[in-house]
Amino acid sequence: KNQVEQSPQSLIILEGKNCTLQCNYTVSPFSNLRWYKQDTGRGPVSLTIMTFSENTKSNGRYTATLDADTKQSSLHITASQLSDSASYICVVSDRGSTLGRLYFGRGTQLTVWP
Amino acid sequence: EADIYQTPRYLVIGTGKKITLECSQTMGHDKMYWYQQDPGMELHLIHYSYGVNSTEKGDLSSESTVSRIRTEHFPLTLESARPSHTSQYLCASSRNSLNTEAFFGQGTRLTVV
Numbered sequence: 533k534n535q536v537e538q539s540p541q542s543l544i545i546l547e548g549k550n551c552t553l554q555c556n557y558t559v560s561p562f563s564n565l566r567w568y569k570q571d572t573g574r575g576p577v578s579l580t581i582m583t584f585s586e587n588t589k590s591n592g593r594y595t596a597t598l599d600a601d602t603k604q605s606s607l608h609i610t611a612s613q614l615s616d617s618a619s620y621i622c623v624v625s626d627r628g629s630t631l632g633r634l635y636f637g638r639g640t641q642l643t644v645w646p
Numbered sequence: 647e648a649d650i651y652q653t654p655r656y657l658v659i660g661t662g663k664k665i666t667l668e669c670s671q672t673m674g675h676d677k678m679y680w681y682q683q684d685p686g687m688e689l690h691l692i693h694y695s696y697g698v699n700s701t702e703k704g705d706l707s708s709e710s711t712v713s714r715i716r717t718e719h720f721p722l723t724l725e726s727a728r729p730s731h732t733s734q735y736l737c738a739s740s741r742n743s744l745n746t747e748a749f750f751g752q753g754t755r756l757t758v759v
Contacts, residue, residue: 536688564745575652575736575750576689583745621688625745634748636688 534559536624538637546645549612553640555605555622563627567596567607570619570639579607579620612644649673652737652751659727659758667722667754669737675749676742678720682706683734683753695720696742727758 536557545551557565564583568576580589580596582605588597593610609616619639626633650671659665671678676697681689681704691704695714709731710724720739724731734755740748 566747568750573734573753573755575738575752577750578747581745581747634691636690638686638688641686 534624534626534635536622536635536637538620538622538640540640541638542641542643544643544645545612547612547614550608550610551612551642553607553609553620553622553642555607555637557603557605557622557624557635559603559624559626559635561627562600562603563625565596565598565605566623566625566634567594567605568621568623570621572618576621609642612642614644614646617642617644650737650739650749650751652735652754654754655752656755657757659756661728661758663727663758665724665727665756667735667737667756669720669722669751670718671720671739671749672718673739673749674717675739676717677740678714679738679740679748680704680710680712680720680722681736681738682708683736685734689736693722727756729758732756732758 539554566581567579570576579594582598595608598605621639622637624635653668678695680693683689690706692706692708693712695701734753736753737751738748
């Protein structure tokens with residue numbers, strides 16, 4: 533069964549600190565892995581997208597890693613800001629159909645305190 | 647900022663009413679999707695479209711229907727709303743290739759009383 537599991541479910545950190553969010557998946561055949569940021573009551577916004585051949589990608593203070601062999605990914609946030617408070621969703625796409633079906637994790641709810 | 651728009655943002659309606667949630671994108675994307683998301687839960691695909699006159703049901707059973715008469719427009723209709731339809735509905739679009747980004751609208755928060 534294709535699944536995407538994220539940990540931790542929620543996380544509270546102080547402003548300025550770093551944090552790392554985890555994603556494990558069983559989606560096969562694998563096409564790509566995406567990290568999205570979703571503010572409360574809004575639609576998800578893409579942070580990074582990585583294919584099989586990429587093992588790291590950065591977007592400002594966000595750095596995503598991918599280990600396609602162990603089917604794990606992480607999202608590292610550096611020097612956190614209050615505006616980083618949001619849900620971070622790991623999404624994996626398969627290549628088993630022309631749709632490129634997206635499988636969503638439940639997200640990690642990050643809260644940054646001043 | 648993605649050029650995909652949903653209206654209304656919030657909607658409170660009575661049981662039994664017919665409603666249509668609007669979704670439009672100006673990026674010329676062939677693929678469009680509707681997702682349903684409850685608080686703290688993952689997104690579930692309820693409908694998708696490959697292009698004009700193409701509509702398919704997603705993973706999550708839904709009593710809603712969709713249409714795709716124009717590339718840029720993908721409305722979702724509930725013929726008779728019920729309290730169990732209370733949820734957030736997210737529309738998304740993407741180009742017709744595998745490793746391409748999906749852009750999401752801001753969502754419609756529907757409450758059926």
